[in-house]
Amino acid sequence: MTTATRLGKESANLLSELIRFNTTNPPGDELACAKYLTDWLGERGLTTEVAEFAPNRASGMAYLAGDRDEKPLLVMGHLDVVPVGDLSKWTRDPFGGEIADGCVWGRGAIDCKGVLVAQAVALAEMARNGETTGRPVRLLATADEEVGGSLGIQWLLDNRPEWTDCWLCVTEGGGDIFSFGEQKFAGFMVGEKGQLQVSFTARGEQGHASLPPKEIAAYTLGEVLRRLEQLPPRYRLMDSNRSLLDLLIPDLNIKTQADWEGIFQLIESTLPGAAIFVKALYTDTISPTMLQASSKINILPGEAKLTCDCRLLPGTEPAELLGVFKELVSDLPVEVVDEGSHPASLSAVDSPAVSVIRRLMEQWEPGTELVPTLCQAATDSRQMRWAGYDSYGYVPFPASHDPLRTKQRVHGIDERIELDTLTAMTVRTLDYIRELRKV
Ligand SMILES: [Zn+2]
Secondary structure, eight states, X not given: OXXXXXXXXXXXXXXXXXXXXXXXXXXXXXXHHHHHHHHHHHHTTOEEEEEEXXXXXXXXXXEEOOSSOSOOEEEEEEOXXXXXXXGGGOSSOTTTOOEETTEXXXXXXXXXXXXXXXXXXXXXXXXXXXXXXXXXXXXXXXXXXXXXXXXXXXXXXXXXXXXXXXXXXXXXXXXXXXXXXXXXXXXXXXXXXXXXXXXXXXXOOOEETTSOOSOOHHHHHHHHHHHHHHSOOOOOOOTTTHHHHHHHSTTOOOOSHHHHHHHHHHHHHHSTTOHHHHHTTTSOEEEEEEEEOOSSTTEEOSEEEEEEEEEEXXXXXXXXXXXXXXXXXXXXXXXXEEEEEEOOXXXXXXXXXXHHHHHHHHHHSXXXXXXXXXXXXXXXXXXXXXXXXXXXXXXOOOXXXXXXXXXXXXXXXXXXXXXXXXXXXXXXXXXHHXXXXXX
């Protein structure tokens, strides 16, 4: 049996076990899963600990010593999973952990127990081989990521700072290999967008619908919507997002708004459906999502409220965009309120993690470029970055793993991972941990 085959089997079996713990969040219930994983790693020679922060809830830690007195490389994944959704649509039990049809099946198979298992099996292999040269390595299996991580990674940063203190961190996000014409590339997530939830409340005269007054809140809100729709996108090219366009567009030269629109048209015609994703990497987005006014057809409401979900590029402070909105509607009877916001997070783009994995990519997938990019969604990386650590989203998927599969299955129906994919992920995770330890 080759090493890859052996590691792949070990990963499939461990993943199958972890999926059987129902860690749907809420409520999470990660304790038993954290204990199983840390016991498994403890039996293989790692130092482990479980941090129980609430009844039945915990994060886990495993540590592999190195011979250098330096901060550890941190690898991290989360134990909790999102709800299964419509159970009747699942082909197999989402918590059965079945190994069938060339896959390991169940909620969390990719997001994120599969990632965690690749890291755990890699660490176990190094412990088994007595690999102590280089930096120490720590693995964190966090709770609570799927609902924002305040009881998971944030709790660990606040209560177990010795667990989170690291040289740099690699966790989920990124790594899917995309084809664009002749180009092949994989994203390496160096940052995540921030968020501004903003409400616009228009005032009007409340009254009977049979006697419409001059000031009608809904019409004012309509004007707000019209102005928001016409607000030109503020496209921005930065170190954290320019590699992708440099790769996709030969002789990139953007001067005007029309140049940007031309680029997105070109991307859409080459890869239909891609422009919407790419565009979101280059501008703050504004999405009107909730509208509230009267609860009865014959009552004119005294106020009408619009709420927007805005996602912000690094460099856009929530307060700055709030100021833009206030200015935009300053002549209208409208109140603009920040209903919840956080800034974007960003790690160093020029990192050894990027250069090491780029070099490995030449062996793993010749011809595939590693491009530092931003993540439109949120992971545990952002709290690590806010705490001052460089944290990166990268999963070493092989080219055979269709990125559409990740998209459909993660948080979707019939989440599962191909055994080939899991084997490659495990072998490559071992590769990059070994190489990063040497830096
Ligand atoms: Zn996840």
